[in-house]
Amino acid sequence: MTNHWIDIKNANVVVIMGGNAAEAHPVGFGWVTEAMEHNNAKLVVVDPRFNRSAALADCYAPLRSGTDIAFLLGLCRYLIETKQVNYEYVKAYTNASYIIREDFEFNEGLFSGFDDKSRTYDKDSWYYELDEDGYAKVDETYEHPRCVWNLLKHHVDRYDFETVSNITGTPVEDYEKVCALIGSTHVHDKAATFMYALGWTHHTKGAQNIRSMALVQLLLGNIGVLGGGVNALRGHSNVQGATDMGLLCQNLPGYLKLPNDNDTDLSTYLENYTPKALRPGQTNYWSNYPKFFISQMKSFWGENATAANNFGYDWLPKWDLQYDYTKHIDMMYKGQVNGYFVQGVNAINSMPNRNKTLAALCKLKYLVVMDPLATETSVFWQKAGEFNDVQPSEIQTEVFRLPTTLFAEEEGCIVNSGRWMQWHWKGANPPGESKPDAEILSGILMKLRELYKAEGGVLPEPIEAVNWAGYHNPHFPHGEEVAKELNGIDLKTGKQLDSFSQLKDDGSTSCGCWIYSGSWTEDGNMMARRDNSDTSGKGITPGWAFSWPQNRRVLYNRASCDVNGKPWDPKRMILEWNHGKWHGIDVGDFNMTLPPKESAHPFIMQPEGVGRFFSLKMLAEGPFPEHYEPMESPIGTNPLHPNVVSNPAVRLLEGVEETLGSHTEFPYVCTTYSLTEHFNFWTIHCRLAAISMPETFVELDEILAAKKGIANGDWVKVSSKRGSLLTKALVTKRLQPLKVHGQMVHTVGLPRHGGHNALTRRSYSCNVLTTEVGDANTQVPEFKAFLVDIAKAEGV
Amino acid sequence: MDRRQFFKLCACGATTSAISALGLMPGTAMAAPREYKLLKAKETRNNCCYCSVGCGLLMYSYGSNGKNAEKAIFHIEGDADHPVNRGALCPKGAGLVDYVNSPNRNHFPEVREPGTNEWKRISWNEAFSRIARLMKDDRDENFIEKNSDGTTVNRWLSTGMMTSSAQPNEGGFITHKFARSLGLVAIDTIARN
Numbered sequence: 001m002t003n004h005w006i007d008i009k010n011a012n013v014v015v016i017m018g019g020n021a022a023e024a025h026p027v028g029f030g031w032v033t034e035a036m037e038h039n040n041a042k043l044v045v046v047d048p049r050f051n052r053s054a055a056l057a058d059c060y061a062p063l064r065s066g067t068d069i070a071f072l073l074g075l076c077r078y079l080i081e082t083k084q085v086n087y088e089y090v091k092a093y094t095n096a097s098y099i100i101r102e103d104f105e106f107n108e109g110l111f112s113g114f115d116d117k118s119r120t121y122d123k124d125s126w127y128y129e130l131d132e133d134g135y136a137k138v139d140e141t142y143e144h145p146r147c148v149w150n151l152l153k154h155h156v157d158r159y160d161f162e163t164v165s166n167i168t169g170t171p172v173e174d175y176e177k178v179c180a181l182i183g184s185t186h187v188h189d190k191a192a193t194f195m196y197a198l199g200w201t202h203h204t205k206g207a208q209n210i211r212s213m214a215l216v217q218l219l220l221g222n223i224g225v226l227g228g229g230v231n232a233l234r235g236h237s238n239v240q241g242a243t244d245m246g247l248l249c250q251n252l253p254g255y256l257k258l259p260n261d262n263d264t265d266l267s268t269y270l271e272n273y274t275p276k277a278l279r280p281g282q283t284n285y286w287s288n289y290p291k292f293f294i295s296q297m298k299s300f301w302g303e304n305a306t307a308a309n310n311f312g313y314d315w316l317p318k319w320d321l322q323y324d325y326t327k328h329i330d331m332m333y334k335g336q337v338n339g340y341f342v343q344g345v346n347a348i349n350s351m352p353n354r355n356k357t358l359a360a361l362c363k364l365k366y367l368v369v370m371d372p373l374a375t376e377t378s379v380f381w382q383k384a385g386e387f388n389d390v391q392p393s394e395i396q397t398e399v400f401r402l403p404t405t406l407f408a409e410e411e412g413c414i415v416n417s418g419r420w421m422q423w424h425w426k427g428a429n430p431p432g433e434s435k436p437d438a439e440i441l442s443g444i445l446m447k448l449r450e451l452y453k454a455e456g457g458v459l460p461e462p463i464e465a466v467n468w469a470g471y472h473n474p475h476f477p478h479g480e481e482v483a484k485e486l487n488g489i490d491l492k493t494g495k496q497l498d499s500f501s502q503l504k505d506d507g508s509t510s511c512g513c514w515i516y517s518g519s520w521t522e523d524g525n526m527m528a529r530r531d532n533s534d535t536s537g538k539g540i541t542p543g544w545a546f547s548w549p550q551n552r553r554v555l556y557n558r559a560s561c562d563v564n565g566k567p568w569d570p571k572r573m574i575l576e577w578n579h580g581k582w583h584g585i586d587v588g589d590f591n592m593t594l595p596p597k598e599s600a601h602p603f604i605m606q607p608e609g610v611g612r613f614f615s616l617k618m619l620a621e622g623p624f625p626e627h628y629e630p631m632e633s634p635i636g637t638n639p640l641h642p643n644v645v646s647n648p649a650v651r652l653l654e655g656v657e658e659t660l661g662s663h664t665e666f667p668y669v670c671t672t673y674s675l676t677e678h679f680n681f682w683t684i685h686c687r688l689a690a691i692s693m694p695e696t697f698v699e700l701d702e703i704l705a706a707k708k709g710i711a712n713g714d715w716v717k718v719s720s721k722r723g724s725l726l727t728k729a730l731v732t733k734r735l736q737p738l739k740v741h742g743q744m745v746h747t748v749g750l751p752r753h754g755g756h757n758a759l760t761r762r763s764y765s766c767n768v769l770t771t772e773v774g775d776a777n778t779q780v781p782e783f784k785a786f787l788v789d790i791a792k793a794e795g796v
Numbered sequence: 797m798d799r800r801q802f803f804k805l806c807a808c809g810a811t812t813s814a815i816s817a818l819g820l821m822p823g824t825a826m827a828a829p830r831e832y833k834l835l836k837a838k839e840t841r842n843n844c845c846y847c848s849v850g851c852g853l854l855m856y857s858y859g860s861n862g863k864n865a866e867k868a869i870f871h872i873e874g875d876a877d878h879p880v881n882r883g884a885l886c887p888k889g890a891g892l893v894d895y896v897n898s899p900n901r902n903h904f905p906e907v908r909e910p911g912t913n914e915w916k917r918i919s920w921n922e923a924f925s926r927i928a929r930l931m932k933d934d935r936d937e938n939f940i941e942k943n944s945d946g947t948t949v950n951r952w953l954s955t956g957m958m959t960s961s962a963q964p965n966e967g968g969f970i971t972h973k974f975a976r977s978l979g980l981v982a983i984d985t986i987a988r989n
Contacts, residue, residue, distance in 0.1 A: 234848035236961035245968035323982035344960025403902035412964025416850025427840035432903025447928035466977035482966035686894035
C-alpha cells in the first residue's frame with residue numbers, strides 16, 4: 001500500500017476491484033464502512049461475482065474475469081474525453097510532457113521490437129528522446145505528436161464504451177455510473193482509493209492490471225494524498241516482509257537485485273543498478289544503490305567482506321534465468337532437481353497444476369518440509385483415495401518433516417499491508433520439540449560447516465564466511481539481534497543507525513535491509529512502540545510501531561502539495577511549506593531541507609522524479625497496458641486485434657502449450673477465490689473454522705445450472721485440460737452470465753480451501769484444474785481466468 | 797458498632813443476598829467471574845498470523861512464570877488499543893486459539909524413508925546430520941562455479957527452496973543468508989501466489 005489501512009477513512013470514493021476486502025480482509029474493510037458513514041464516501045465494486053464487498057456497494061458493475069485492462073483504459077479515455085483530469089497534478093508530477101523516441105510504435109496489438117520466436121521484446125524504442133546531456137526531452141506545450149500525453153490519448157482512444165462493454169461484458173449503463181463516480185475525484189478536494197488483491201495479480205497480465213489503475217490515479221491526481229493511493233491488500237501476514245527480505249529468485253533484501261551473469265564484477269554490477277538522473281536537479285534516490293549494497297554485504301559476510309575481495313561479491317550466486325517456483329517445479333518434473341525445501345507453504349495445494357507438481361515431487365531425492373502443520377505436501381507420497389492417487393513403494397524420495405513454531409510461540413516483526421513493522425512477543429512454548437525456522441536452518445548450516453571442514457568440497461568459502469559469528473548462539477540467532485542487524489550499525493562506533501541516510505559504500509556501515517533502517521535505533525525497538533494517538537485526526541499514528549521507510553505513513557506525500565508547497569486541499573494537508581520550512585503530520589517523502597520548487601519531483605525513486613504514464617522498459621509486454629485475453633479465452637479471439645489474442649510476452653515452458661484448453665472443449669470461465677472463514681490451507685486444521693465452512697464447492701449461475709440440469713447441492717464434475725475434480729454445486733444469483741462479443745459467457749467460481757488431510761471434509765484442491773502459465777513479469781499463475789467444463793456427477 | 801447497628805447491617809446483607817438470588821445483580825457484578833479468570837492469566841501481545849491487515853491480538857495463557865509452570869494459550873482476542881482493528885477480529889482471527897492448539901500440529905522431527913509408507917521419529921541431531929549430508933553431496937556434484945563464458949557464477953540449481961510468508965522478518969533474513977551463502981538461486985515465496 002502507498003497509504004495504510006486507517007487512511008481509507010479519508011477517501012471520497014473507494015474502488016474495490018481485483019479483490020474482495022469484505023470477505024478476505026474483513027477488519028480492514030471496517031475502514032471502508034467508516035469512510036462511508038463518516039466521510040460520505042461512495043463504494044464502487046467491480047467483480048465477476050456479486051461478492052460480499054459488492055453487497056455493501058453504492059455501485060456494482062460485473063465484468064468478465066481477465067478484462068480489467070479494457071475496463072480501466074476505457075476509464076482513462078472517458079476521463080480525458082470529459083476533461084475530468086487533475087491537469088495541474090498531471091503537468092507537475094507525471095511524464096505526460098516527455099517525448100518518446102521516434103522508432104516507438106504500437107500496431108495491431110504489438111509494440112515495436114517484438115521477436116516472435118523468443119516471445120520477447122527488444123525494448124530499445126520504449127524510451128525517452130534524450131538531449132546532449134542525457135536528459136529526457138520534454139514539450140511543455142503538449143503539441144509534440146510523440147509526447148507521452150498524445151501517445152496515451154491515442155492509445156486509449158480505441159476503448160470507447162461499446163468496445164469496452166463488448167470485451168468486458170459490463171453493461172454500458174453500469175460502466176457509465178462507475179466512470180462518473182471515479183471521475184468525480186479529479187478535483188483537488190476529492191480522492192479515490194483503489195483496493196486490490198489477487199484478483200488483479202492472478203492473471204497473465206497482472207502487473208499491467210495494476211499499471212492501468214495507476215494511470216487512472218495519476219490522471220486524477222490521487223497518488224500521494226490522504227484517502228488516495230495504490231493499495232495492494234497483501235495476503236499472508238508477513239508476505240510484505242518476505243518480499244522486503246528479498247525471498248525471490250532474483251532479489252536481495254530491500255529490493256536490491258541478485259546479480260546475473262552479465263554483472264561480471266562488482267563495479268559492473270553497481271553501474272548497472274545505479275541509475276543516472278533523467279532530468280536536472282533530481283533526488284534520484286537509487287543513486288545511493290552502492291551504499292545500500294555494500295552495507296548489505298557487510299551484514300551478509302561480516303568481517304569477511306573487505307574492499308580487497310569486493311565485499312564478497314563473487315560469493316553471491318548469479319542467475320542466468322528466472323528460477324521462480326513454476327520454472328523450478330518444471331525442472332523438477334524433468335528430473336533436473338534433487339533437493340527441495342518447503343518452508344511454511346503447502347506447495348502441493350498452492351502450486352498451479354497439482355498433477356504436475358505431484359509428479360515433480362516424486363522425482364526428488366530429498367524433500368525437507370518445515371511447517372507447524374501436517375500438510376498435504378509432507379505426505380505427498382501417501383495414498384489418499386482419488387485425492388492423492390500414488391503408490392508409496394514407487395516413490396524413492398527421502399522426506400523430512402520438521403516441526404516449526406507459529407506466530408504465538410516466537411518473537412519478531414511482521415509487516416502489514418500498510419508497511420507497518422509490528423513487533424510481537426512469544427506467549428507459550430511450542431508443542432513437542434518444535435523449533436523456529438531460524439534455529440532449524442542454523443542447525444543445518446552448522447552441520448554443513450562441520451562436513452566441509454572435515455571433508456573439503458566445492459567452494460566452502462561462502463559457507464564459512466557467512467556472518468553467523470555476530471549471533472550470541474550460532475545455533476539459534478534470536479529475533480532481537482537479527483532485527484538490529486537489519487536496521488544496521490556504524491561499524492566504527494558500534495552504534496545502531498538512525499536512518500539509511502547514514503549508510504556508506506566503503507564498508508564502514510553494515511545494514512541487512514536499508515529500508516528497515518530506523519526500526520531499531522540507539523533509542524530501542526521502534527517496532528514495539530504502542531502510542532496509538534492520532535493527533536491530526538487523519539489516522540496517522542507516528543508513535544505506533546514503525547512504518548518503513550523512515551516511519552513514513554503515506555508514500556509520495558510530496559504530491560499532496562503543489563509545486564509551491566501549498567496543499568492541494570487544506571483539509572487533506574500532509575505537509576506544507578510555511579515560513580521557510582516544511583511542517584506537517586507525516587515524515588516527508590523527499591529531502592525536507594529543500595524548498596518546494598527544488599523538491600517538486602515526488603516520485604524520488606525514479607530518475608526523472610515523476611509518475612509514469614509511459615513506463616519505459618520496466619515491464620515485459622509494453623510501456624502502455626493493452627487488453628489481452630486470458631491464455632484460455634472463452635471467446636477465442638481478441639476483438640481489438642485478432643492476430644494477437646493473449647499476452648504475446650508470456651513465458652511458455654516446453655510442453656505447457658499442450659496443457660492449455662480451448663473454448664470449444666471447455667466453454668466456461670473459472671475463477672478461484674477465498675472465503676472469509678478460511679485462510680488458504682491453514683484454517684482447515686482449525687476446529688472452529690472447519691465447522692463453520694466444512695467443505696468446498698463450485699459456485700455457478702442459475703441459467704447454467706438449469707441448462708446442465710444441476711440443482712443446488714448436487715455433485716458435479718469440473719474439468720479443465722489439466723485435470724478434473726468432484727465437488728458440490730452452489731447455485732446462486734451472485735454470478736450472472738455476461739454478453740461478450742456476441743455470446744453469453746458463464747463464469748463459475750471455486751474456493752481454494754480444499755484439502756484431504758485436515759479437519760474439514762476431504763476435498764479436492766482447486767489447483768488440479770489451474771494452469772501454470774503466469775504473468776509475463778512476475779510469473780504469478782493465471783488462477784483467476786481459465787477454462788473448464790462442468791457436468792452433473794455421482795457423489796464421492 | 798453497637799448491637800442494634802449490627803442487626804441492621806445483617807438485615808441489609810440478607811436483602812442484598814436475596815436480590816442476587818433473584819438474579820437482580822447489577823451488570824458489573826455479573827461480568828466479574830470472567831474478569832477474574834483472565835486476571836489469573838498471563839497476557840501477551842501479538843499480531844494475527846493470517847491476512848495482512850495485521851490486527852493486534854491479546855493472547856492469554858496459563859502459567860505463573862514459575863520455572864516448572866508450562867505456559868499454554870487458552871484464549872486469544874483482539875487488542876482494543878490497536879489503531880487498525882480496535883479490538884475487532886474476523887471469524888478466522890476469532891478462532892486463532894484453534895490454530896495454536898490444532899490436533900494436526902507437528903511435534904517431532906520425522907523422516908519417511910524412500911519407498912516406505914510411514915513416518916519414523918528422529919532426533920534433531922539426526923535430522924540436521926542427514927539433511928546436511930544430502931545437501932553437501934548434491935552441492936558438491938552439481939555446483940556451477942563458472943558459466944560457459946568463464947564468468948564466476950557460483951550457483952547451485954539442483955536444490956531449491958520455497959520460503960515462508962508467515963515467519964517474522966528475522967527468520968526471513970536468516971533464510972536468505974542461508975540460501976545465498978550456499979549458492980541457491982531458486983528461492984521463492986508464496987508472494988507469487
